[in-house]
Amino acid sequence: MASSPVLATSLPQKQLTTSSSVATAGGSRHPPPEQLAILLDKSDSVDLVKRIHAAILRRNLFLHPYHPVLNLKLHRAYASHGKIRHSLSLFHHTIDPDLFLFTAAINTASTNGLRDQAFLLYLQLLSSGIVPNEFTFSSVLKSCSAQSAKAIHTHVLKLGLGLDPYVATGLVDVYARGGDVVSAQKVFDRMPERSLVSSTAMITCYAKQGNVEAARVLFESMPETERDIVSWNVMIDGYAQHGFPSDALMLFQKLLAKGKPKPDEITAVASLSACSQIGALESGRWIHVFVKKSRISVNVKVCTALIDMYSKCGSLEEAVSVFNDTPRKDIVAWNAMIAGYAMHGYSQDALRLFDEMQGKAGLQPTDITFIATLQTCAHAGLVKEGVRMFESMGQVYGIKPKIEHYxxxxSLLGRAGRLKQAYEIIKKMEIEADSVVWSSLLGSCKLHGDFVLGKEIAEYLIERNITNSGTYVLLSNIYALVSDYEGVAKVRSLMKEKTIVKEPGISTIEIDDRVHEFRAGDRNHLESKEIYTMVRKMSERIKSSGYVPDTNAVLQDLEETEKEQSLEVHSERLAIAYGLISTKPGSPLRIFKNLRVCSDCHTVTKMISKITGRKIVMRDRNRFHHFVDGSCSCGDFW
DNA sequence: GCAGGGAAAC
Incomplete structure (x- = not known):
């Protein structure tokens, strides 16, 4: 097999003329090709690789029978030093590359995100008549799309490589990426022996489709001594990303208790995400300290996860401090910080950062940046700025608005009372409105008392089945507000008929590293008795300060006093009561609610902040409320 | 020459 000289175009000219150092490094003036190969394997700098490359060219070694091996090593050496273009150009300048070089090139392209190129190389290999082997398949599978997976699977079976552990794992992985659990499962089940890696791929597959239980069963079936950090990470992240953040943190603690394998930066990112979701600030801080002292690389992704965690756990100051110390901030880090300011209601800072990001940092905003900036305009009631921002997306930045931006x-227009205009936009937009968009307008109708439009929209939605539990609740609220109890009853029976369950409101509070969870009226907490005593005490005190319960927020068909009682035990009130009895007087409380805080609880929390002199930070589904001395940072506009 | 894991969001 002949090899061509590698063209020098991709290399600086200087490298081609100075090569004496290679001779020195090799110990003789003209080290034999075999020795150059050893040097390449051990090369610790691109410079050395380039010098060896130059020596090969200068000495016409491409004519040498050993050249294919040397060429392959050269390819790998460039790739291992991150010189992907060099290594691929080396391949493209080789005449009649053999299976080894093809496979190496496919692997280089695959592992460096050049998926199309990897696939093209595979096709080129087939058309040149070379028969791929198990190495080739495991390389090409990494970058192949779900559609081409079937075709490659067929090639694999034809060549009898279906049971090779590496190939099978690659197949599980590719099906997992395409969300095809059935095919992944089939390949996995046929493997003669499950390896650690194939099981991990299968766990990832289960987790990706939200089947956390299947993932857990497989994870637990793996021998404990075998589990490495990757398998722990996929399980922790699987929990964190699919609605089980507490389980994610418990698993993380279990890992720490075992002492090995050692957590890495990915473990940190997954666990921090879990903290963000449940507002576990103390746990998040602990992970921050842990990361710093355990030589985990504090890279931009870890920093971003920290910024997100601190923001979502209510400590914007710490988020800002991490952001300021983040090296080489990328767009994701900026987005996280802008979103942090936005959710805390600091619109001026969010918009300032938006400018700085483009000016000082020279980064282009993405569609996600606009979600944060539009949201901040909506929260602050900056209608003109928001509309201008929305228009600039397409006109200035060439970003097509998605449903989220609409x-x-x-919500921006609706909150500002421009209901008709918001309605027009929904009707005119080229994407079909989803239930989130409609709920937002419906919420605005309720806020501004436009019951005619509200009812019209709600009925339209129910007729077309574009609903979620929130739409029904809002519709019922709207009926209740105009005292149309027949309407309320109608909605209730509709919900029953369609078995639509109102998403339960859950509030959490973290006390001494532990997250305590409350649902409306629940008495599961160990200190339940004391909590309810405090709830009643607070009720009396706010009533004597003039509080009148807003019973319109109650959906059930109850007597007025029963409605009041049902408000009294809303999850946020239980969480606040627990916070009051289990922390020092004067210390701030941080409460997290999975839904939007209801207007009655908002009023009550304002009053409690005044009476107790406590700062109460409450995160709801949309944003943060900072209650201080009887008023809220949202300005009662949320 | 080969396999598995991560951050921002109405």
Whole structure:
């Protein structure tokens, strides 16, 4: 097999003329090709690789029978030093590359995100008549799409490589990426022996489709001594990303208790995400300290996860401090910080950062940046700025608005009372409105008392089945507000008929590293008795300060006093009561609610902040409320 | 020459 000289175009000219150092490094003036190969394997700098490359060219070694091996090593050496273009150009300048070089090139392309190129190389290999082997398949599978997976699977079977552990794992992985659990499962089940890696791929597959239980069963079936950090990470992240953040943290603690394998930066990112979701600030801080002292690389992704965690756990100051110390901030880090300011209601800072990001940092905003900035305009009631921002997306930045952006725009206009305009936008937009967008407008109708439009929309939605539990609740609220109890009853029976369950409101509070969870009226907490005593005490005190319960927020068909009682035990009130009895007087409380805080609880929390002199930070589904001395940072506009 | 894991969001 002949090899061509590698063209020098991709290399600086200087490298081609100075090569004496290679001779020195090799110990003789002209080290034999075999020795150059050893040097390449051990090369610790690109410079050395380039010098060896130059020596090969200068000495016409491409004519040498050993050249294919040398060429392959050269390819790998460039790739291992991150010189992907060099290594691929080396391949492209080789005449009649053999299976080894093909496979290496496919692997280089695959592992460096050049998926199309990897696939093209595979096709080129087939058309040149070379028969791929198990190495080739495991390399090409990494970058192949779900559609081409079937075709490659067929090639694999034809060549009898279906049971090779590496190939099978690659197949599980590719099906997992395409969300095809059935095919992944089939390949996995046929493997003669499950390896650690194939099981991990299968766990990832289960987790990706939200089947956390199947993932857990497989994870637990793996021998404990075998589990490495990757398998722990996929399980922790699987929990964190699919609605089980507490389980994610418990698993993380279990890992720490075992002492090995050692957590890495990915473990940190997954666990921090879990903290963000449940507002576990103390746990998040602990992970921050842990990361710093355990030589885990504090890279931009870890920093971003920290910024997100601190923001979502209510400590914007710490988020800002991490952001300021983040090296080489990328767009994701900026987005996280802008979103942090936005959710805390600091619109001026969010918009300032938006400018700085483009000016000082020279980064282009993405569609996600606009979600945050539009949201901040909506929260602050900056209608003109928000509309201008929305228009600039397409006109200035060439970003096509998605449903999320329309959602922000509708909420921006709706909150500002421009209901008709918001309605027009929904009707005119080229994407079909989803239930989130409609709920937002419906919420605005309720806020501004436009019951005619509200009812019209709600009925339209129910007729077309574009609903979620929130739409029904809002519709019922709207009926209740105009005292149309027949309407309320109608909605209730509709919900029963369609078995639509109102998403339960859950509030959490973290006390001494532990997250305590409350649902409305629940008495599961160990200190339940004391909590309810405090709830009643607070009720009396706010009533004597003039509080009148807003019973319109109650959906059930109850007597007025029963409605009041049902408000009294809303999850946020239980969480606040627990916070009051289990922390020092004067210390701030941080409460997290999975839904939006209801207007009655908002009023009550304002009053409690005044009476107790406590700062109460409450995160709801949309944003943060900072209650201080009887008023809220949202300005009662949320 | 080969396999599995991560951050921002209406």
């Amino acid at each position: 959602g922000c725009l509708v």
